[in-house]
Amino acid sequence: MAPRIAHVDDDPDIREAVSRILTKNGYEVDSYLSMQDFIESLQDESKEQPDLAILDVMVESMDAGLTTYAQIHKRYPKLQAIFLTSLGDMIRPYFEDGSHEWVCIIEKPVEPASLLATINDRLRKTGEAA
């Protein structure tokens, strides 16, 4: 079964680019405009849960991506996350101490090869942990 990936970004061009790359490489992609939409879809039990979430950081507010992930991480500890942000490593200071182990940050623009490599790497880690 193809891995399912959720992508949250308020920029339609980025959503389209990510969706195009992932679909072409055999992933199922659910794109969301806002963090709220994504959280609601997670709570909807009729929907299939994603294996990995790609989150923008500055959607709606400065740190929406980070606060959303903090919420999701508590409830769905198995769900992996990748932060895709324009600011790259500059947002690292905003994470709590000791989070360097699990936080994966990719700086925009989207580069197909490195995006796919990072996703595969993260999914393999989930597989190993399971």
Next chain:
Amino acid sequence: MAITEFSWDKPSSHNSLLGINGEKLKLSDDVLIRNIRWFITFRWILIAILVFFEILMLSASDMLAQLGISEQQKWPIAIIFILFTANIAYLFALDYCKPSKYNSPSINLWAQIIVDLICLSVVVHYFGSTSTPISFFYVLHIALACIFFSVRESLYVTILVCIMDTIVIAIDNFLLTQVPLSVLVNSDFLSENARRDGALIWMLFLDTLFLVVWYVISRLSLIVRNHESHLLQAYKQIKQTQVEKDQYALLITHQLKSPLDAIRSKINLIKDGYLGEMTPEMSGALEQMDFRAKNMSSLILDLLRLERLKTNCLDTAKSESIPIKTILKKCIDKLTPSINEKKIALTISVDNFSCQCIPDQLEILFENIISNAIIYSHEGMSIEIFSEIISNHQANIVIVDHGIGIESKDLPNIFNEYFYSPRAALHNKATSGIGLSIVKIAAENNKLKIKVASEPGVGTSFTIAFNNIKLIKE
């Protein structure tokens, strides 16, 4: 070869001003403890002086006896003993006892003042309360109380001083008929009544003086503390504004960079063939577009970095001890693609040491210097990174390239914001003139010295001097 050198000495950010305890206008425990230690040292000196005089008195007792002074009293020895024991007790309470409700710096200071006042009263009594100016030493305690205590507490100390002084004068002149030490030397014996009147005036005069001194110094001290509290408020406001400014800069950077990222994401889609085949000409044009867009977005990020380094307000910007090799490795890992692209031979021979720095900033510093070395080198050239251990506490990291070099007239300006020489711009079209300003501020924040030596056409060497290092044995 032209050389330019920069060093920065910034005062440490910790300031005793911040030791003020909110609105209560009382000094913080840290400030009190520092001064308690100073008082204790001062008291040791006093004890040493007393011991010295006591020895002098004992050895010269024959001579003093000839002058009519018979030194038989034991009070100086008692005073020395009390002060000595008390000093050890204060130190013990400060260093070995857990701070509690009954063992606070404030109580420690109170105990010191009371014991000192009692000792001083004994000294005043034996020296002569009305015939010598020794009573003026009480003023010292009032002044200290005004500086370190609140107005009310310093008033208590003043009242205590007045009471003690009154008691000593009363005992000397109205209760006991013992003749004080100094009167023994004084040949003019006053009549008993005249002496009592004089003592009464002396007592009133001294008590008034103590109260006036208390009023003046506590006023002054209150003004100073008010100013300090205003400064503290202002400091807090500045800090808050800096945080807000940083967030604003972050937001603006994001808004400026986002459209570029969307454009570049689409360019990447086309380049990687997700939107169909394209001709080599189209591919070349896309490369050029991407190059320009990339330069623009790195300029935007550099501006944010510069702004952040300048304000240096994030709480995460704490310095820690980090091994230099770890930092260098991180930078080189990041720069490997451009090193490979230019076929540059990189030689690194660094003895590992740890230094006290802000890791992110040190990384930015090295990344910028090494990246410049790569950019301004010609293809296939070499870059050397090595360390010079000067002593157990000092070391340099030197980065040498054999690139285009810097002209001597430009050298003094290279750390200025937005400066770039036409030669450099010709070699690197993407230069923003910010890179070395970032290096400068990062060095300033981490108290590092940088020395740059360069010769056009031969190359440039950057020497970064570290102080307070610890060598790491491998």
